[in-house]
Amino acid sequence: xxxxxxxxxxxxxxxxxxxxxxxxxxxxxxxxxxxxxxxxxxxxxxxxxxxxxxxxxxxxxxxxxxxxxxxxxxxxxxxxxxxxxxxxxxxxxxxxxxxxxxxxxxxxxxxxxxxxxxxxxxxxxxxxxxxxxxxxxxxxxxxxxxxxxxxxxxxxxxxxxxxxxxxxxxxxxxxxxxxxxxxxxxxxxxxxxxxxxxxxxxxxxxxxxxxxxxxxxxxxxxxxxxxxxxxxxxxxxxxxxxxxxxxxxxxxxxxxxxxxxxxxxxxxxxxxxxxxxxxxxxxxxxxxxxxxxxxxxxx
Amino acid sequence: xxxxxxxxxxxxxxxxxxxxxxxxxxxxxxxxxxxxxxxxxxxxxxxxxxxxxxxxxxxxxxxxxxxxxxxxxxxxxxxxxxxxxxxxxxxxxxxxxxxxxxxxxxxxxxxxxxxxxxxxxxxxxxxxxxxxxxxxxxxxxxxxxxxxxxxxxxxxxxxxxxxxxxxxxxxxxxxxxxxxxxxxxxxxxxxxxxxxxxxxxxxxxxxxxxxxxxxxxxxxxxxxxxxxxxxxxxxxxxxxxxxxxxxxxxxxxxxxxxxxxxxxxxxxxxxxxxxxxxxxxxxxxx
Numbered sequence: 359x360x361x362x363x364x365x366x367x368x369x370x371x372x373x374x375x376x377x378x379x380x381x382x383x384x385x386x387x388x389x390x391x392x393x394x395x396x397x398x399x400x401x402x403x404x405x406x407x408x409x410x411x412x413x414x415x416x417x418x419x420x421x422x423x424x425x426x427x428x429x430x431x432x433x434x435x436x437x438x439x440x441x442x443x444x445x446x447x448x449x450x451x452x453x454x455x456x457x458x459x460x461x462x463x464x465x466x467x468x469x470x471x472x473x474x475x476x477x478x479x480x481x482x483x484x485x486x487x488x489x490x491x492x493x494x495x496x497x498x499x500x501x502x503x504x505x506x507x508x509x510x511x512x513x514x515x516x517x518x519x520x521x522x523x524x525x526x527x528x529x530x531x532x533x534x535x536x537x538x539x540x541x542x543x544x545x546x547x548x549x550x551x552x553x554x555x556x557x558x559x560x561x562x563x564x565x566x567x568x569x570x571x572x573x574x575x576x577x578x579x580x581x582x583x584x585x586x587x588x589x590x591x592x593x594x595x596x597x598x599x600x601x602x603x604x605x606x607x608x609x610x611x612x613x614x615x616x617x618x619x620x621x622x623x624x625x626x627x628x629x630x631x632x633x634x635x636x637x638x639x640x641x642x643x644x645x646x647x648x649x650x651x652x653x654x655x656x657x
Numbered sequence: 658x659x660x661x662x663x664x665x666x667x668x669x670x671x672x673x674x675x676x677x678x679x680x681x682x683x684x685x686x687x688x689x690x691x692x693x694x695x696x697x698x699x700x701x702x703x704x705x706x707x708x709x710x711x712x713x714x715x716x717x718x719x720x721x722x723x724x725x726x727x728x729x730x731x732x733x734x735x736x737x738x739x740x741x742x743x744x745x746x747x748x749x750x751x752x753x754x755x756x757x758x759x760x761x762x763x764x765x766x767x768x769x770x771x772x773x774x775x776x777x778x779x780x781x782x783x784x785x786x787x788x789x790x791x792x793x794x795x796x797x798x799x800x801x802x803x804x805x806x807x808x809x810x811x812x813x814x815x816x817x818x819x820x821x822x823x824x825x826x827x828x829x830x831x832x833x834x835x836x837x838x839x840x841x842x843x844x845x846x847x848x849x850x851x852x853x854x855x856x857x858x859x860x861x862x863x864x865x866x867x868x869x870x871x872x873x874x875x876x877x878x879x880x881x882x883x884x885x886x887x888x889x890x891x892x893x894x895x896x897x898x899x900x901x902x903x904x905x906x907x908x909x910x911x912x913x914x915x916x917x918x919x920x921x922x923x924x925x926x927x928x929x930x931x932x933x934x935x936x937x938x939x940x941x942x943x
Contacts, residue, residue, distance in 0.1 A: 368765045375761035375774070378754045378819065386792070386814030387780060393791035453686055461679070469926065470687050476925035478875045480893040481914040484900075485697045488907055496696060528689070535936075542760065542937035560937075582813050584781065591784040593879045598897055615786040620882060625790050632787025637862045639782040 367410050391636075398630035402622035411626065418630035426612075427606070428631070434521065435590060435610040441525045442532075442589040443582065449529060450536025455570075457537065458544045477532035483598040485583075486527045490514055517607035520600055524608050528595055531590070536581055544570070544579030579650055585641055586646075672855060695916075708907070722910040728928040733913060735888055738926075743805055743891065747812040747873035748866050753821045754813075755805060755865050758856075759824025773821075778819040789882055795881060803885050811879045816869040823868065826938040828854060828860025834846050856863040864935025867928045874921050892917045 398418055402411040420426045457468055474482060487496050490513035501507035513523045551569045560568070591613040596602070602609035602617060611631055621626030631646075658687045700707050704718040727733050791801070792811060801807030831854060839849040853861070880891040890898075896917055899910035925932070 369769075372761045372765040372769050375757045375850075376769070379758040379821065382754060382774070382813055382817060383780075384752075385795075387783065387788070388793035389787050390795060391783060393794065394787050397791060447941055454694055456679075456686065457684060467683060467687060470691055472925075472929065473922065474690060476929075477694075477918045478893060478921060480875075480877050480896050481692070481697075481918045483938070484896060484910060484914055486694045487900075488697060488700070488911065489693055491907075494708055494712065494907075496714075497826060502913055503689070509818045530693075538933050542933070547744070578737050587781055591782075591786075593784075593786055594875075598877070612784055612786045614838070615784065616789065616878075619786070626796075629787065629790050632784050635784045636782060636787060639784075640779075641780075657730065 383533050384456065394629050395633050397623065397626055397637075400626045402625040402629075404625055410617060412425065418627050419634070421627065422564055422630055423636070430606065431609050431611050431631075434606075434608065435612075436593075437610075438521060438525060438528075439589040440588060442528050443585050445525070445529050445537050446533045446585050447578075447582065448587075450540055451531045451534065454540035454544060455535045458541060471537060472534045474531050475538075477531075479594050479599050481597055482531050483527060486490045486523075486530070487514065487599060490523055515599055515604055517544045517604050518606045520604055524596055524599055527554045528589065528592065531595065532585070536585065539581050540574060547573035583643065583646055586642070590639060590642075591635060670890040672799075681784040688783065691807045697727045697911050701908065701915050706908075707911075727909045727913050731895065731909075731913075732888055733889075733892075733895065735917065737916065738890060738892050739743070739805060740917075742893040743812065743876070744870050746809045747816060748869045750813050751808065751816045751869035752862055753865050754817060755820040755824040756850070756855065756862065758821050759828055760846075760854060761859075762821070762825045763828040764804055764833070764846070766802075767840040777818045777822055785815075785878055789878060792879075793882060802883055803889060805889060805937075807883050808879055808891070809873075810875050812873040813869075816872045820869055821839075823865050823935040823938065824858070824861055827858045827864070827935065830938075831857050851894040860931050861935060863928055863931040867924065868935065870924060871921050 384657070397413055397417070400411040401414050401418075402455060449640070455526065457464065457471065481561055489495055492498065492510055492512045492515055495510075495513070497513065498510040502510070502640060511519060513519050552565060554571055555565050591612050591614065592610070596608055597616070598615055600608045602613040615628050615632040615635065617628075617633060618624045622628075692764055699714075700712075701718045701723060702719045703713065703716045704720040704722075704723060705713065758773070783837065796802045796804075796807045796811075799807075835853050835857070836849050839853050844852065874890060874892070877893040877897070880894045881897075883892055884894070892913075896910065896913050899906050899913065
């Protein structure tokens with residue numbers, strides 16, 4: 359009796375409980391995203407009323423695809439994303455493996471490692487700008503003192519170095535998240551597996567390849583996807599650090615979207631770039647899930 | 658597991674080399690992580706000018722002059738209060754909404770909860786810069802531009818998906834028998850949630866609150882785009898304004914950066930274990 363009534367009221371209750379969430383999502387995510395995609399087909403400028411804008415069809419997109427700067431931006435975004443994902447994962451894994459065993463001072467070491475993640479992004483970037491400063495930066499100073507650098511390097515002003523600097527700071531800021539998730543993953547691997555392996559005479563490398571890595575698979579799947587998506591659309595860190603410069607060397611698609619819309623006031627064109635970004639991420643995620651589920655069947 | 662290795666080694670008495678190597682490696686990893694913090698604090702209290710070609714790695718004499726200067730000459734306290742206000746309000750709303758929805762998604766599994774799970778993942782793909790443009794127009798029409806409540810709304814939208822997912826994972830861990838006992842006593846789902854479930858998911862609530870607070874405290878782009886009046890700026894925007902067109906007041910900026918970073922670091926140090934549990938719960942299980 360209770361069960362039947364219960365099932366009948368489930369739909370009603372789940373709608374009621376989710377109403378506040380739906381309202382917020384509707385107003386601040388769904389409606390804006392639909393509007394954003396719609397704007398990408400218009401020639402809207404920032405300071406003119408939306409209904410005064412002209413429908414352009416696909417012309418924003420055609421303009422974008424025939425513009426070499428767009429492809430340049432896409433290339434920078436891809437390089438940045440790959441660099442960040444690979445290094446974040448590697449450093450995160452090494453740190454997690456070091457922090458996993460019991461040793462004296464482990465709690466302190468863990469807190470110190472996680473610290474960059476708690477610092478506000480803008481503050482973190484500004485500290486790094488000071489460390490990397492061309493004239494007064496401590497990195498150039500130490501580099502010269504230790505004889506590693508012959509002259510000061512323009513970490514943020516040299517177009518050949520700026521992207522590397524941005525990648526380094528991004529990794530510094532976000533690898534703690536990878537460490538935390540991998541630490542949690544390591545704790546789910548049963549200790550008996552290692553004991554059994556040791557009895558079979560496995561060495562450390564074999565243990566790592568055949569027990570640790572497969573055991574981390576569920577975490578790896580989520581972690582790699584999240585870090586890829588976050589890096590692909592990352593904006594504050596790059597914007598505060600270089601503003602996309604020098605000479606567009608760090609102008610990722612996110613930065614380009616913002617600059618087009620709020621510096622050049624081309625809302626329609628900016629939205630078109632943003633929409634393409636969204637499409638790339640959706641397609642990437644679908645392929646990713648397809649690959650993951652495919653490899654599961656293969657096992 | 659490597660715990661075993663270290664332990665075994667020490668029993669065998671060949672500790673010294675292995676242990677030294679281990680701590681050396683630890684130092685190599687931790688030094689570049691910690692140095693920028695050290696540098697920020699040291700340079701913000703250094704008495705001598707920070708503009709020197711041979712910076713002092715260790716501070717000579719200490720002064721708080723730059724702190725005094727920014728508090729007197731720039732509206733730093735106001736920016737600080739604004740940031741605290743929007744972070745606190747975002748936290749309260751996120752926790753409330755995430756608890757209601759998280760409970761529903763955890764307990765009432767139907768088409769709706771599947772769709773919600775998919776929607777949450779999709780939100781992680783939305784580029785903030787694409788949202789910024791239409792949000793600007795919508796907020797302009799709703800009179801939410803240059804308004805701190807607008808920032809609360811936009812930050813809640815960004816904190817909610819992950820918060821919701823964390824809350825669902827925590828509630829998943831509470832046995833369904835508790836709900837059934839409540840139902841037999843004649844409670845409706847809302848009563849079950851508030852009387853029985855919430856007291857049991859306090860760690861989850863702390864986790865979601867920490868997450869939302871840190872996220873809103875970090876906001877820069879919404880604040881920069883939607884707020885124009887200087888007295889309504891957030892600390893992040895104010896901090897960035899120390900970077901002028903031609904010169905940067907580094908000593909003042911570093912002092913402001915220390916002030917800005919302290920609350921989230923303190924917050925984080927005390928509540929990290931909840932947040933870490935919340936962030937890893939969902940991902941490890943699925």
